[in-house]
Amino acid sequence: MSGTTRRDALRLLGGAPLAVGFGFSTASVEAAGEHATRAVQAAAAKGSSYEPSFFTAHEWQTVRALADMIIPRDERSGSATDAGVPEFIDYLMNDPADGDRSRENRQTAMRGGLAWINRECTRRFGHDFVESTEAERAALLDDIAYDKRREKDDTDVREPRDLRVRVAWGPSFFNSFRDLTAAGFWSSKMGIDDLGYRGNVMVPEWKGPPPDVLKRLGIEEA
Amino acid sequence: MDAATPAKEYDVCIVGSGAGGGMAAKVLTEGGARVVLLEAGAPWDARKDGAMFSWSYDSPRRGAGSRSRPFGEFDGCIGGWDIEGEPYTVADGEKFLWFRARMLGGRTNHWGRISLRFGPWDFKGRSRDGLGDDWPIGYDDLSPYYDKLDEMVGLFGSAEGLENEPDGIFQPPPAPRAYERLIQKTCRGLSITCIPSRLSVLTRALGNRPACHYCGQCGRGCGTASNFSTPSVLLPPALKTGRLTIVTGAMAREVLTNTEGLATGVSYIETATGHEQQVKAKIVVLAASACETARLLLNSKSVRHPEGLANSSGAVGRYLTDTTGTSVSGQIPALEALPPYNEDGAGGMHVYMPWWLDNRKLDFPRGYHIEPWGGRDMPRYGFMSGIHHIQGGGYGKKLKDDYRRLYGSMVGLSGRGEMIPNRDSYCELDPRVVDRFGIPVLRFHWKWSEYELHQARHMVETSARIIDAMGGTVMGTLPGREQDYGLKRGGEIIHEAGTTRMGTGPRTSVLNEWCQAHDCKNLFVADSGPFVSNAHKNMTWTILALSMRTSEHIVDERRKGNL
Numbered sequence: 001m002s003g004t005t006r007r008d009a010l011r012l013l014g015g016a017p018l019a020v021g022f023g024f025s026t027a028s029v030e031a032a033g034e035h036a037t038r039a040v041q042a043a044a045a046k047g048s049s050y051e052p053s054f055f056t057a058h059e060w061q062t063v064r065a066l067a068d069m070i071i072p073r074d075e076r077s078g079s080a081t082d083a084g085v086p087e088f089i090d091y092l093m094n095d096p097a098d099g100d101r102s103r104e105n106r107q108t109a110m111r112g113g114l115a116w117i118n119r120e121c122t123r124r125f126g127h128d129f130v131e132s133t134e135a136e137r138a139a140l141l142d143d144i145a146y147d148k149r150r151e152k153d154d155t156d157v158r159e160p161r162d163l164r165v166r167v168a169w170g171p172s173f174f175n176s177f178r179d180l181t182a183a184g185f186w187s188s189k190m191g192i193d194d195l196g197y198r199g200n201v202m203v204p205e206w207k208g209p210p211p212d213v214l215k216r217l218g219i220e221e222a
Numbered sequence: 223m224d225a226a227t228p229a230k231e232y233d234v235c236i237v238g239s240g241a242g243g244g245m246a247a248k249v250l251t252e253g254g255a256r257v258v259l260l261e262a263g264a265p266w267d268a269r270k271d272g273a274m275f276s277w278s279y280d281s282p283r284r285g286a287g288s289r290s291r292p293f294g295e296f297d298g299c300i301g302g303w304d305i306e307g308e309p310y311t312v313a314d315g316e317k318f319l320w321f322r323a324r325m326l327g328g329r330t331n332h333w334g335r336i337s338l339r340f341g342p343w344d345f346k347g348r349s350r351d352g353l354g355d356d357w358p359i360g361y362d363d364l365s366p367y368y369d370k371l372d373e374m375v376g377l378f379g380s381a382e383g384l385e386n387e388p389d390g391i392f393q394p395p396p397a398p399r400a401y402e403r404l405i406q407k408t409c410r411g412l413s414i415t416c417i418p419s420r421l422s423v424l425t426r427a428l429g430n431r432p433a434c435h436y437c438g439q440c441g442r443g444c445g446t447a448s449n450f451s452t453p454s455v456l457l458p459p460a461l462k463t464g465r466l467t468i469v470t471g472a473m474a475r476e477v478l479t480n481t482e483g484l485a486t487g488v489s490y491i492e493t494a495t496g497h498e499q500q501v502k503a504k505i506v507v508l509a510a511s512a513c514e515t516a517r518l519l520l521n522s523k524s525v526r527h528p529e530g531l532a533n534s535s536g537a538v539g540r541y542l543t544d545t546t547g548t549s550v551s552g553q554i555p556a557l558e559a560l561p562p563y564n565e566d567g568a569g570g571m572h573v574y575m576p577w578w579l580d581n582r583k584l585d586f587p588r589g590y591h592i593e594p595w596g597g598r599d600m601p602r603y604g605f606m607s608g609i610h611h612i613q614g615g616g617y618g619k620k621l622k623d624d625y626r627r628l629y630g631s632m633v634g635l636s637g638r639g640e641m642i643p644n645r646d647s648y649c650e651l652d653p654r655v656v657d658r659f660g661i662p663v664l665r666f667h668w669k670w671s672e673y674e675l676h677q678a679r680h681m682v683e684t685s686a687r688i689i690d691a692m693g694g695t696v697m698g699t700l701p702g703r704e705q706d707y708g709l710k711r712g713g714e715i716i717h718e719a720g721t722t723r724m725g726t727g728p729r730t731s732v733l734n735e736w737c738q739a740h741d742c743k744n745l746f747v748a749d750s751g752p753f754v755s756n757a758h759k760n761m762t763w764t765i766l767a768l769s770m771r772t773s774e775h776i777v778d779e780r781r782k783g784n785l
Binding site for chain 1: 275277278279282283284285286288289295304396397398399400403404407425434435436437438439556557560561562563564565566567568598599600601602603604605606607608609610611614615616617618619621622625626629
């Protein structure tokens with residue numbers, strides 16, 4: 001890219017006429033993202049002032065606990081609730097951009113899945129998921145969170161061996177809930193930073209992968 | 223946008239503002255014609271209206287698709303498979319999907335900017351293998367227009383000298399991404415041709431359009447007009463002539479004709495009010511998309527054209543084809559946990575595999591190409607969905623680390639092949655259903671033949687072989703006969719063509735070699751309806767070149783006083 005061209009592109013990207021169209025510069029977007037993260041953290045510290053639009057108070061507690069079991073805080077980033085995942089899921093349950101039927105299907109699957117979790121906890125432990133101990137919660141998830149098809153001795157059965165008839169819905173709900181939790185977490189600013197996504201920026205000159213990446217792949221520089 | 227002046231007679235009325243309509247508007251206005259362009263959708267300018275540089279977390283939906291933007295809420299194309307108030311029907315037990323855009327620029331706001339010329343074989347398929355029909359024109363007739371198009375719109379690529387993949391006038395291609403380098407290396411080992419892709423994305427400035435800044439977001443609409451869409455490249459010069467009137471929110475209902483059977487204008491519905499308007503024109507150019515144009519002709523019945531306008535052959539709506547499509551993805555351990563780098567690049571693949579085999583030695587007659595995808599995209603809604611299929615699921619710290627390790631290690635290979643037109647695949651008017659404007663809608667009929675099924679099997683098996691040779695694991699079970707070898711549904715690749723095909727004889731074709739109706743000399747078609755065959759090469763570049771040729775012919779004929 002020549003100097004003139006780059007200047008033109010910079011003017012086009014950063015200049016007043018287009019900034020109106022985009023609504024924000026890269027810097028302001030980053031600021032907004034940090035603001036959102038801080039707001040979520042502040043709300044969490046105060047004991048969550050967020051009012052869910054779809055979930056009942058009890059479901060909300062279950063969703064928060066499940067999400068944090070799926071993506072816990074570690075040395076590199078925060079947990080699912082730190083990143084606002086429950087709020088993201090709550091939004092999707094009433095997403096105005098969905099058609100009525102798909103919204104209803106989504107809501108039924110979520111509400112029913114959470115109810116199934118609670119009933120299964122009650123059957124096993126005598127109380128629901130929120131009231132379960134960490135060990136009890138883990139025992140349930142260990143039964144529904146793993147794709148058993150990958151185990152050589154049990155290739156054609158998706159459900160845990162001991163619950164083969166009863167928990168057919170468990171793994172299916174959990175797989176969807178895991179996918180939703182991951183989508184919410186990794187598409188947040190916290191998640192995107194954690195993954196080391198370096199894009200969504202203007203690249204004046206595209207050079208392709210750096211030498212250390214190619215070296216790792218065993219590709220000599222062309 | 224302007225309102226059409228009812229009393230005024232325009233030189234030309236164009237229906238549709240996509241690739242074909244946009245090119246016609248540019249060439250005709252620059253050739254001196256006063257043109258009115260009807261577009262069913264709303265105004266749109268990617269430079270103002272696009273979502274370029276938005277982050278997933280700028281929206282509470284994180285980029286999830288919606289009814290009017292099924293490819294994601296930041297997508298630059300408004301319309302979709304299911305438009306409110308504008309149904310279409312499919313014959314019992316058959317499957318077809320119809321993607322329509324409703325916006326200025328039409329589906330030039332959607333496409334992957336893959337800009338491939340049809341080659342010499344593609345125009346003469348019947349002469350080579352006895353199937354389908356030859357075009358009334360050959361590659362040599364269209365190549366000067368492809369050349370002019372390359373210089374006007376710009377694309378990158380590499381000169382390869384492949385007989386049926388003609389080289390264009392290319393800007394330099396961008397370097398392949400890491401996973402694309404691995405694919406290239408693997409393909410070399412398998413003797414599969416893998417070359418730089420050919421996309422209409424500028425890698426050098428062209429006129430007042432700067433070069434690409436490699437944000438990978440062509441699909442959202444480019445804020446710098448560095449890629450091609452009609453509103454950012456073709457309509458501005460047309461408007462500059464002062465001879466173009468654009469009417470948006472105008473849903474064409476019928477082409478009007480006089481007692482001699484000649485076109486006199488177009489009747490359209492103002493979508494905002496539901497009122498019917500008429501615009502008069504000496505010449506009508508239909509570029510509403512292959513199927514919308516067929517629908518419009520079939521809905522334009524008169525004493526002189528009892529079966530619909532330009533349909534004395536009965537060929538309108540027939541010979542409908544789409545590109546065949548399959549998709550196989552895999553997880554590649556070699557790509558796990560690579561050092562982070564910005565892998566966005568141009569919006570789409572930097573390399574692809576053009577057809578590399580000889581069909582005479584295979585059990586299917588026509589070729590396909592493979593489009594690879596993968597890499598470290600911006601995480602958004604749907605991120606690594608179905609991870610349990612890859613690593614077994616789970617939860618907690620190990621799962622979190624698995625996402626980190628697997629991010630960027632997925633590769634997909636999409637096969638895109640040529641379908642042979644068949645008598646069971648066509649569209650017609652549904653005798654019972656109308657849209658919200660009261661216009662009769664299309665009913666689709668669709669069947670794949672053994673040719674496409676054999677081709678699809680070859681696509682998925684080859685794709686699996688490439689993933690295997692990369693040391694990867696194919697996701698899921700490779701589809702077999704019962705799953706049509708993974709063949710996508712008709713219409714799903716969004717390359718409908720052939721419904722108003724060209725030909726030498728008025729008994730078997732709708733249009734002559736100039737895309738002019740045999741039955742109505744002041745009526746032309748400038749979308750993919752005129753295609754006699756649908757090569758596996760993404761059709762936009764050929765729509766544009768053909769529309770340019772048709773439009774220059776109209777300019778010439780007007781000068782000679784023939785129209």
